[in-house]
Amino acid sequence: MRIDIVTIFPEFFGVLDISLLGKARQSGMIELGVHNLRDFTHDRHRTVDDTPYGGGAGMVMKPEPWGEAFDEILDDEALVIFPSPAGERFTQATARELSEEKHLVFGCGRYEGIDQRVIDHTRGRARVREISLGDYVLNGGEVAVMAMIEAVGRLIPGVVGNPASLTEESHEDGLLEYPSYTKPSGWRGLDVPDVLTSGNHGAIAAWRHEQQLERTRRVRPDLLGD
Ligand code: ADE
Numbered sequence: 001m002r003i004d005i006v007t008i009f010p011e012f013f014g015v016l017d018i019s020l021l022g023k024a025r026q027s028g029m030i031e032l033g034v035h036n037l038r039d040f041t042h043d044r045h046r047t048v049d050d051t052p053y054g055g056g057a058g059m060v061m062k063p064e065p066w067g068e069a070f071d072e073i074l075d076d077e078a079l080v081i082f083p084s085p086a087g088e089r090f091t092q093a094t095a096r097e098l099s100e101e102k103h104l105v106f107g108c109g110r111y112e113g114i115d116q117r118v119i120d121h122t123r124g125r126a127r128v129r130e131i132s133l134g135d136y137v138l139n140g141g142e143v144a145v146m147a148m149i150e151a152v153g154r155l156i157p158g159v160v161g162n163p164a165s166l167t168e169e170s171h172e173d174g175l176l177e178y179p180s181y182t183k184p185s186g187w188r189g190l191d192v193p194d195v196l197t198s199g200n201h202g203a204i205a206a207w208r209h210e211q212q213l214e215r216t217r218r219v220r221p222d223l224l225g226d
Pocket of ligand 1: 083084085131132133134135136137138139140141144
């Protein structure tokens with residue numbers, strides 16, 4: 001998969017050099033391009049924002065640098081994603097859909113947002129999705145893009161070593177995941193549940209499923225439609 005990111009904070013994405021995604025890049029499974037929006041400006045101050053038409057607080061990102069950046073980056077396969085609190089909600093299902101794409105292009109807005117014509121114009125030449133991480137407001141799209149790339153990247157075949165660890169996660173089956181334990185079996189007066197040391201695989205599977213249901217009912221009843 002190819003991923004391009006347009007941002008005014010390219011340094012932000014330095015962390016993509018490390019961890020699982022760093023390895024995925026080294027092995028060529030993920031190809032990453034991080035583009036500084038200011039490189040597509042032509043004035044001395046490398047201006048990317050201006051005051052909003054109609055008045056109001058804050059600044060709006062100007063359309064011209066975005067247009068030039070996308071002229072350079074977009075191809076026939078690109079899916080353009082604008083992170084925005086006004087977008088559709090990002091879920092594990094979204095992550096799975098995005099993991100099947102060949103080319104993701106993320107446009108990180110800052111300030112009060114990007115001139116709407118950028119989104120409208122981009123829809124005329126590529127598929128576009130506006131995606132929100134959740135019902136809260138971040139200062140810009142960068143953190144949201146990092147989260148999306150991490151959620152999507154680990155679903156690309158080969159990025160996570162043991163594929164079973166992908167299906168046993170929270171949200172993969174619509175439930176929260178069961179609690180996990182490792183050695184020692186007793187720690188500070190707390191013991192690992194007996195069933196997990198019983199060697200009875202059927203009983204372990206049943207216990208884990210019950211734990212998933214109990215945890216989901218308690219913490220996220222909305223996932224059960226309750
Ligand atoms: N940019 C600002 N807030 C955001 C959010 N909640 N999700 C995605 N992008 C954002």
